[in-house]
Amino acid sequence: ETGVTQTPRHLVMGMTNKKSLKCEQHLGHNAMYWYKQSAKKPLELMFVYSLEERVENNSVPSRFSPECPNSSHLFLHLHTLQPEDSALYLCASSQRVGGREYFGPGTRLTVT
Amino acid sequence: AQKVTQAQTEISVVEKEDVTLDCVYETRDTTYYLFWYKQPPSGELVFLIRRNSFDEQNEISGRYSWNFQKSTSSFNFTITASQVVDSAVYFCALSEEFSGTYKYIFGTGTRLKVLA
Numbered sequence: 001e002t003g004v005t006q007t008p009r010h011l012v013m014g015m016t017n018k019k020s021l022k023c024e025q026h027l028g029h030n031a032m033y034w035y036k037q038s039a040k041k042p043l044e045l046m047f048v049y050s051l052e053e054r055v056e057n058n059s060v061p062s063r064f065s066p067e068c069p070n071s072s073h074l075f076l077h078l079h080t081l082q083p084e085d086s087a088l089y090l091c092a093s094s095q096r097v098g099g100r101e102y103f104g105p106g107t108r109l110t111v112t
Numbered sequence: 113a114q115k116v117t118q119a120q121t122e123i124s125v126v127e128k129e130d131v132t133l134d135c136v137y138e139t140r141d142t143t144y145y146l147f148w149y150k151q152p153p154s155g156e157l158v159f160l161i162r163r164n165s166f167d168e169q170n171e172i173s174g175r176y177s178w179n180f181q182k183s184t185s186s187f188n189f190t191i192t193a194s195q196v197v198d199s200a201v202y203f204c205a206l207s208e209e210f211s212g213t214y215k216y217i218f219g220t221g222t223r224l225k226v227l228a
Contacts, residue, residue, distance in 0.1 A: 033216070041220070042116075042217075042218045042219060042220045042221065043203065043205075043218040045216050045217075045218075048216075088155060098145060098207045098208075098216070099145075101147075101159065101216075103149075103156060103157035103158075104156075105154075105155065105156045106155055106156065
């Protein structure tokens with residue numbers, strides 16, 4: 001039990017669909033992160049939020065849109081994705097940015 | 113520029129053997145953090161250790177030990193008497209502050225296979 005949950009665990013979507021990934025942390029942390037893990041590539045940090053403000057955006061395409069309504073919830077809104085966006089999307093949280101990160105189980109996304 | 117290199121793509125050992133996973137990093141900062149994570153077949157990343165740049169003391173936790181050497185920019189991870197349950201992908205990571213934000217860089221991972 002890591003204290004970080006993600007829904008859905010699996011998602012299949014077409015390129016014209018709009019969907020959202022949800023992450024919730026029950027650890028009282030102030031920082032939350034979205035990562036992308038593709039096959040045979042290192043983990044890629046996508047977005048970092050600290051106290052609900054985005055502090056890092058690693059040149060992610062605009063078809064990925066994050067939202068952090070409060071310190072416990074983080075969303076990743078998806079629209080007009082490409083097949084190469086198929087990957088495992090991991091959410092994490094930490095007490096503060098740069099500290100130990102606790103990861104959720106991930107959402108396995110397949111874009112058809 | 114920050115960079116984390118895990119040169120070993122895959123390692124296979126027989127159960128009870130000791131195995132060392134290498135991690136070499138590059139950073140421009142004097143204050144940074146190093147991490148090791150384990151990713152078992154289930155896919156969930158599991159935190160193993162966090163070390164800050166001012167603490168070079170080696171650490172041992174059960175069968176796991178870490179050797180942090182700033183002189184060679186390495187943070188190697190050793191598993192003693194490996195077990196089949198140790199089979200996983202292991203990631204080394206670097207976190208440092210840059211222009212008021214934090215950069216968090218992962219290595220490409222080392223897949224460890226422990227054979228019974």
